[in-house]
Amino acid sequence: MAASATRRRRRAENVTAYGFLCAALVVFAVFAWYPVLRNVTLSFQEVNFVRGSSWVGLDNFRKVLDDPLFATAWRNSALFTLYALVIGFGVPFATAVLLNEFRHARAYFRVLVYLPVMLPPVVVALMWRWFYQPEGGLINELLSAAHLPTSQWTNSASTSLISLVIVSTWANMGTATLIYLAALQTIPGELYESAELDGANLWRRLWHVTVPQTRFVILMLLLLQVIATMQVFTEPFVMTGGGPKDSTVTVMLLIYRYAFVTNDFGAASAMSLLLLLVLGVFSAAYLRLTRSRQI
Amino acid sequence: MTFHAYRRRVRLAAASVTALAVLPLASCSSGDDGESGDGRVRLDINGQPPGTDARELRIFNAEVARFEESHPDIDLVPHEGFMEPETFSTRVAGGDLEDVFYVYFTDPAQIIEQGYAADITDYLADVPYLDQVRPELNEVFQDAEGRQYGIPTANYSMGLLYNRELFERAGLDPDAPPTTWEEVRQAAAAVAELGGGVDGYGECATENTGGWHLTAEIYSTGGQVADRDGEDWRAAFDTQATRDLLDNLRAMRWEDDSMGSDQMRSCEDVMVQMGAGQLGMMIAAPDALPTLVRQYDGSYENLGLAPMPDGRGTLLGGEGYMINAGASEEQIEAALTWLQWRFVNPEETERRIRQRLEDDQPVGLPMPPTPDIWAEGRVRDDIAALNERYANVPVEHVSSFMDAAPSIPGRIEPPRAQEVYAVLDNVMQGVLTERNADVGALLDEAEEQVNHLYDAS
Numbered sequence: 003m004a005a006s007a008t009r010r011r012r013r014a015e016n017v018t019a020y021g022f023l024c025a026a027l028v029v030f031a032v033f034a035w036y037p038v039l040r041n042v043t044l045s046f047q048e049v050n051f052v053r054g055s056s057w058v059g060l061d062n063f064r065k066v067l068d069d070p071l072f073a074t075a076w077r078n079s080a081l082f083t084l085y086a087l088v089i090g091f092g093v094p095f096a097t098a099v100l101l102n103e104f105r106h107a108r109a110y111f112r113v114l115v116y117l118p119v120m121l122p123p124v125v126v127a128l129m130w131r132w133f134y135q136p137e138g139g140l141i142n143e144l145l146s147a148a149h150l151p152t153s154q155w156t157n158s159a160s161t162s163l164i165s166l167v168i169v170s171t172w173a174n175m176g177t178a179t180l181i182y183l184a185a186l187q188t189i190p191g192e193l194y195e196s197a198e199l200d201g202a203n204l205w206r207r208l209w210h211v212t213v214p215q216t217r218f219v220i221l222m223l224l225l226l227q228v229i230a231t232m233q234v235f236t237e238p239f240v241m242t243g244g245g246p247k248d249s250t251v252t253v254m255l256l257i258y259r260y261a262f263v264t265n266d267f268g269a270a271s272a273m274s275l276l277l278l279l280v281l282g283v284f285s286a287a288y289l290r291l292t293r294s295r296q297i
Numbered sequence: 298m299t300f301h302a303y304r305r306r307v308r309l310a311a312a313s314v315t316a317l318a319v320l321p322l323a324s325c326s327s328g329d330d331g332e333s334g335d336g337r338v339r340l341d342i343n344g345q346p347p348g349t350d351a352r353e354l355r356i357f358n359a360e361v362a363r364f365e366e367s368h369p370d371i372d373l374v375p376h377e378g379f380m381e382p383e384t385f386s387t388r389v390a391g392g393d394l395e396d397v398f399y400v401y402f403t404d405p406a407q408i409i410e411q412g413y414a415a416d417i418t419d420y421l422a423d424v425p426y427l428d429q430v431r432p433e434l435n436e437v438f439q440d441a442e443g444r445q446y447g448i449p450t451a452n453y454s455m456g457l458l459y460n461r462e463l464f465e466r467a468g469l470d471p472d473a474p475p476t477t478w479e480e481v482r483q484a485a486a487a488v489a490e491l492g493g494g495v496d497g498y499g500e501c502a503t504e505n506t507g508g509w510h511l512t513a514e515i516y517s518t519g520g521q522v523a524d525r526d527g528e529d530w531r532a533a534f535d536t537q538a539t540r541d542l543l544d545n546l547r548a549m550r551w552e553d554d555s556m557g558s559d560q561m562r563s564c565e566d567v568m569v570q571m572g573a574g575q576l577g578m579m580i581a582a583p584d585a586l587p588t589l590v591r592q593y594d595g596s597y598e599n600l601g602l603a604p605m606p607d608g609r610g611t612l613l614g615g616e617g618y619m620i621n622a623g624a625s626e627e628q629i630e631a632a633l634t635w636l637q638w639r640f641v642n643p644e645e646t647e648r649r650i651r652q653r654l655e656d657d658q659p660v661g662l663p664m665p666p667t668p669d670i671w672a673e674g675r676v677r678d679d680i681a682a683l684n685e686r687y688a689n690v691p692v693e694h695v696s697s698f699m700d701a702a703p704s705i706p707g708r709i710e711p712p713r714a715q716e717v718y719a720v721l722d723n724v725m726q727g728v729l730t731e732r733n734a735d736v737g738a739l740l741d742e743a744e745e746q747v748n749h750l751y752d753a754s
Contacts, residue, residue, distance in 0.1 A: 051390040052412045052622050065753060070746050136558040138494075157561050157730050242561060243503040246726040247739075262383045263505075263715055265407060 038278075044271035055268075062272035066260075074248050075256040078163060079232050082252060085167040086231040091224060094175040098182035099212065112183070116176035123173065127240035130169045131156070134241075156242050159249035166237040166250060174230075178223055185219040186212065218291075225288040229281050253277050337372040338631040341395040344618070345375040352656055359652075364638055371631045380404060382715075389413050396624050397632045402615045403714040405438050405447055414446040414619040415629055421445060424633050426641050429676045437709055438617060447619035448633070450640035451668040453582035454611040454707050455513040456698045457481070457603040463488050463495060463577050464601075474603035474697065478518075478545045481578060481606050482553065488577030489555035497555035497577040500546070500729060501564035507725030508718030510564075510580050512612055515539055516708050519609030522721075523711040523747070530712050532747035534721075535740040543736045547728045560729035569593055580605070582614060583695065584664050597659070601694040604701035613707040615670075640668075643676050650687045661688025663699065673703070713750055720746045 045062055047055040066072055101111055118126065133140040134155035142152040155165045189212065197207045213220070235254035238244055244251035244259075253273065261270035346353035361373050379399040388394045400408065408414050421427055427435075430449060438447035461471035467487040475481040485497025501510055512522050515534050518541075524533040550556045568585065570576040572593020583602060589595035605611045618640075620632045638645070649666035653659070661684050663669035671677035684692070692699075711717050720743050727739040 050411055051386065068749070068753070070749060139559075154558075154730065157559060159727075159730065243563075243722075245503060245561060245722060246730040247723045259719070262386070263719070264713075265382075265386045265411065267386065 041271045041274055041278075044267055045275045047268055049267040049271075058268065062268040063276075065266075065269050066273045066276070069256075071248060071251055071256055075251050075253045078249065078251055079234065079253045081163055082167060082170075082234050083228055083231040085164055086170060086234075087224060087227060089167055090171045090175065090178070090227055090231070091220070093171055094178035095182050095220070097175065097179045098186055099208070101179070101183055102186045112180065115179050118173050119176035121173065123236045124240055126169065126173045127237055130172075131241050134165060156250075157246065159245075159247045162242055162246060162249045166234070166241060169237055169241070170231070170234065178227070181219060181223060182216065185216040189215045221291060222288065225284055225291065228284050229288070232277070232281060232284075335372075337370055338627045339372045339374060340397060340628060340631050340635065341374045341376060342397040342632075342635065343376045343378055343395045344397075344399045345377045347377055352658075356652065356656065360639060364635060368631075368634060368638075371634065373635065392623075394621055396621045396628050397618050397635065398621065400447065400617055400619055402437050402449075402613070402617070403710055405617070405619065406712060406714075408619060409438075409440050409446050413622055415622050415624050416444050416446060417620060417629055417633065418444045420629055420633055424637050424641075426637065426643060426676065429643075429672055429674060430641060430670050431672045433613065433707060433709065434615065434617075434670055437615070438619070447617050448636045448641065449615055449617040449670055450636070451617075451665060452613060452615035452670050453584055453664070454613050454669075454702060454705070455517075455580055455582055456605055456611070457578055458571065458581040458585055459484075459578045459601050459603065460488075460571065460574060460576065460599055461601045461694065462574065462599045463491065467491055467577070471601060474601060475578075475606055476603075476608065478514075478542060478606045482545055482549050482555075485549050485555040485577055486553040489553065495575050495577070496557040496570070497553070498549055499556065499562075499567040499570055499576045499579045500560070500725065501567050502560055502562060502722065502725045502729055504563050505715055505718035505722055506564045508721030509612075509714075511721045511725050512711065512714075512718065513580055513605065514542055516610035516612050517605035517607045518542055519607070521708070521711075522717060523751070530751045532744040532751070534747075535744045539740060540736050543724070543728050543740075547734060547736065550729050551732050556729070561726070571595065574599065583662050583698070586662060586690075586695070587659050587664070590659070597690045597694070602698040604698050604705055608701060608705050610708050611705045613709050640665075641670070643671075643679060646680060647683055650683055654687060654689060659690045660684070661690050661692045662695065663702070669702070713754060716750050717747055720750070 044055070046057060046059065048058045048061070049055045097115060101108060101115070104111060121129075134157075136142060136152070136154050136157050139155070141155065145152045153161055156162045193211050193215070194207055197211050202210065233254050234252050235258065238250040238252050238255050239258065242250045244255050254277075257270050257273045257277070260266045260273060344357075346357055348354060357375070361375055365371065365373055376395055380401055382404070385394075394413070405414070427448070431452070434449035434452050435445065437449060439445050457474060459471075459474055464471040464474075464484070467484075467490065469484055469487055475484045481498060487497070488495060489497035501507055515522055515538075518538040520536055520538050521533040523530045525531075550560070564581075567576065567579050568581075568589060571579055572589045572595040574595075581602075586595075586597065586600055586602065589600060590597060618632075618636050620629055624632065646666055650660050653666055660667070667680050667684050671680060724739045724743050727734045728736065
């Protein structure tokens with residue numbers, strides 16, 4: 003009697019759990035898995051919303067691979083990612099180390115560093131467009147006042163990509179800084195004291211204590227950063243439109259152009275699938291890393 | 298609350314969450330049989346001005362009401378907005394595209410190719426005044442077999458827009474604007490000499506507008522952007538005339554310093570500078586005049602419009618309407634009745650001019666309510682006479698443009714215009730952002746890309 007009552011209660015609990023699970027499954031299926039599957043389908047089709055789509059095999063992949071902008075877009079995205087790793091890792095990490103040393107007004111500086119994250123990305127891009135103006139722009143005015151050489155920033159093919167990396171770093175470093183700061187604060191003070199007793203200078207303490215102790219967080223953030231920066235879109239779309247001379251055309255911008263300028267959803271899907279495969283490698287590395295940590 | 302009541306509530310919550318997740322999926326579809334329910338033909342149309350433009354919205358709604366009064370069998374359902382390329386395909390896919398939709402001249406070729414617009418050829422015989430429209434404008438809405446898929450409602454050719462006040466201050470004659478690209482360079486240098494942030498000449502260079510302007514400028518030298526090669530199209534812009542044109546532009550930017558330093562600008566950015574009285578000249582169509590006055594604080598007294606320098610050709614641009622491929626026969630007929638009454642209707646022109654005057658809107662320019670769509674003949678002459686009679690803007694400031702218009706050959710945009718413009722953006726950006734740009738290499742590279750584009754299509 004008691005056993006059957008327990009079974010009934012357990013079944014009722016399971017029904018409730020499945021109810022919540024169904025909702026999550028429906029949302030994921032409709033808004034995450036279905037679009038991915040649909041993207042795979044579209045990449046093998048010539049898409050027409052009136053006549054109906056037809057299967058074209060690998061034609062869309064051939065089309066995007068033959069596009070003279072294909073190599074340019076991947077090179078630009080890879081360079082953006084590389085620059086973003088160098089600047090986007092170094093700056094937040096150094097800022098976190100600096101903030102960690104502060105004894106006063108730490109909360110104030112934390113807010114200050116995080117503030118740009120709260121600005122809408124389009125607003126950031128438009129603001130920096132003005133900052134970057136060769137004449138009358140904030141950056142060149144400041145450089146001129148300090149008697150330093152000015153730059154053409156986004157007005158030159160040789161400096162446009164790095165200019166966008168600076169904007170992206172400024173806008174997004176707040177989150178990484180806070181995560182690094184949290185990791186730094188978990189390092190036991192005794193380790194630094196021991197290192198100091200052993201005569202380690204600041205650089206050696208950083209290299210032999212701080213970096214090993216935060217290695218997991220650094221690696222995790224670097225992988226996430228690669229996945230995010232390979233998909234950079236807002237900055238080139240709003241600030242340069244991919245120019246000058248295609249120097250800021252990224253993979254995502256090219257996908258956007260295929261889909262919404264030339265209305266070629268097949269090519270856009272094929273390019274998206276290629277991007278998905280590349281990012282899949284980094285995502286697998288990320289999952290492997292976090293899983294090994296859990297174990 | 299008892300434990301059981303709590304459990305029931307939790308289960309109810311689980312069911313509700315699932316239902317909420319599924320509900321939106323079930324409510325996405327809609328049916329449209331083209332009838333209003335009261336026997337009238339229902340026609341969803343776009344082109345309604347936004348609520349922020351109260352005056353234009355009032356005029357539009359009054360026109361809709363007037364049409365419905367005189368055509369009681371048609372129910373117009375207006376929708377705000379014009380052509381948004383970014384959302385067009387998704388609206389087609391979602392079945393949200395209106396029965397009658399607005400397009401720019403750059404759009405019809407692709408829309409016809411994709412089958413998103415109805416073939417209206419067999420319905421056109423009885424549409425009044427359509428045979429009076431310039432044939433090259435109708436061609437924009439035709440396929441290779443001459444079947445028609447839309448109606449042109451406005452046409453703009455490009456010209457040289459200039460600031461008369463800056464010309465005077467620079468010692469130039471505002472009634473004798475530059476007629477060649479070399480004269481543009483000289484005038485730009487003179488205007489830039491004024492200083493105080495004033496530039497002599499401005500160019501758009503981003504969002505495909507650099508390619509659009511370069512196309513207009515290549516046409517002005519008598520050149521072509523693309524030529525037919527049998528059944529195919531080939532790039533045709535890599536010529537000595539184009540190289541000379543770009544060398545002139547490069548000299549303005551880097552030798553004369555008459556174009557300022559910020560070059561990665563959209564046309565809107567250049568218009569802001571023009572409206573603020575900080576720019577001597579730019580390439581623009583006549584519809585830029587009211588935009589400059591209304592949105593950017595310009596004044597008709599200070600603005601002038603001249604024909605394209607060199608004057609061997611000009612880019613025809615414009616707008617029109619197409620009809621949804623899914624429209625019924627009744628809807629196509631109703632749509633053509635509306636479009637003819639609203640846009641291709643000289644019988645209503647004088648009333649609309651008077652309305653514009655009452656609303657203190659510009660009259661006398663080659664734009665609605667007197668768009669330049671008419672072929673040589675009685676209708677064109679009548680509209681010109683009305684313009685002369687009712688003009689409330691200094692028409693003499695644009696008279697050189699208007700006088701030259703019939704004699705300058707108008708050329709339509711190249712096939713796959715937006716993609717070609719994206720490639721040509723690079724040429725414009727290269728010349729304007731690199732001091733030692735190799736014009737020949739830029740053109741070679743662009744030609745290769747455009748040919749690849751045509752090969753792929």
